[in-house]
Amino acid sequence: MSRxxxxxxxxxxxxxxxxxxxxxxxxxxxxxTVAAAAGVAPTTLYRQFTSKDELVGAYVERADQATRADLxxxxxxxxxxxxxxxxxxxxxxxxxxxxxxxxCVCQMTLAEYPGHRAAVTAKAWMRDRLRALxxxxxxxxxxxxxxxxxxxxEGAIAATPSLGADGPAAQLRPLVELLLDAHNxx
Numbered sequence: 001m002s003r004x005x006x007x008x009x010x011x012x013x014x015x016x017x018x019x020x021x022x023x024x025x026x027x028x029x030x031x032x033t034v035a036a037a038a039g040v041a042p043t044t045l046y047r048q049f050t051s052k053d054e055l056v057g058a059y060v061e062r063a064d065q066a067t068r069a070d071l072x073x074x075x076x077x078x079x080x081x082x083x084x085x086x087x088x089x090x091x092x093x094x095x096x097x098x099x100x101x102x103x104c105v106c107q108m109t110l111a112e113y114p115g116h117r118a119a120v121t122a123k124a125w126m127r128d129r130l131r132a133l134x135x136x137x138x139x140x141x142x143x144x145x146x147x148x149x150x151x152x153x154e155g156a157i158a159a160t161p162s163l164g165a166d167g168p169a170a171q172l173r174p175l176v177e178l179l180l181d182a183h184n185x186x
Contacts, residue, residue, distance in 0.1 A: 006047075006048070009040065009044065009048060010048040010049075012038055012040075013034065013035075013038045013040060013044075013045055013048055013049070013055075014055075014058055014059065014062055016034060016037045016038040017029075017034045017038075017055055017058075017059055018059055018062065018063065019037075020033060020034055020037060021056070021059055021105075022102060022105065022108070023102070025108070025112065026056055026059075026108075026109065026112045026113070027112050030052075031045060031046075031052050031055070034055070056109065056113070056116070057116075057117070057118045059105070059109075060105060060106060060109050060116065060118035060119050060122065061118050063105035063106070064105070064106065064118065064119075064121070064122035064125070067095075067105075067122070068125065070091050070095070071088050071091050071092070071129070073091075074087040074088055074090065074091035075087055075088055075133070080137075080186065081133055081134075081136045081137030081138075081185065081186075082137060082180055082185045082186050084133050084137075085130070085133050085134065085137070085149070085176070085180060085185065086173070086176065086177070086180075088129075088130075088133070089149075089153070089172060089173055089176050090173065092153060092156070092157070092172075093156075093165070093169070093172060093173060096156065096157065096160045096165045096169055097165045101160060101161065101165070102161050103157055103158065103160065103161045104154075104157045104158075105119075106118075106119035106122045106123055107119075107154070107157060107158060110123075123154075126150060126153065127146060127147070127150050130145075130146035130149050130150060131143055131146040134146050134149075134183070134185065137185045137186065138184075139180075139183045139184065139185045140183045140184050141183060142183075145179060145180075145183045145185075148179055149176060149179060152172060152175050152176060152179075153172075155168075156168070156169040156171075156172040157169075
């Protein structure tokens, strides 16, 4: 049996932590639980992450990077600024329809750790990305529109775990289209 490298061990522990934190919550999941589920000694875990806070930060950053990659890929395939905004929301809708979807890692982290740096950074990125897309589309009041769209985005994400993707979240794309029309986004 081959041994994992330090980088492989780190990724393995992070993957296991992600599953546990996402399913059970951060506060409810202790370091010993993560270590046991990952099949590593707590000392091995602490060599990779010096504290639970560092592990939580890595968990949030990993989830954020994956989300950004998915959204940027959707945006890149769009032929117009309007299509790019819609593609971003379509990618989020697709994520909300995935089996086992429990919500946004960042929203969940902020519920347990208000003001968590990595989660706040992720939410600021989304706001800035929407602003940039809308400015490139010459939307009227691009910053105001970005904030309105962000509220729809966050609300749909928050509603989906309890009311399902076919509940209020199903209105996300039609509402985005209405707002884009109202702000002359073509």
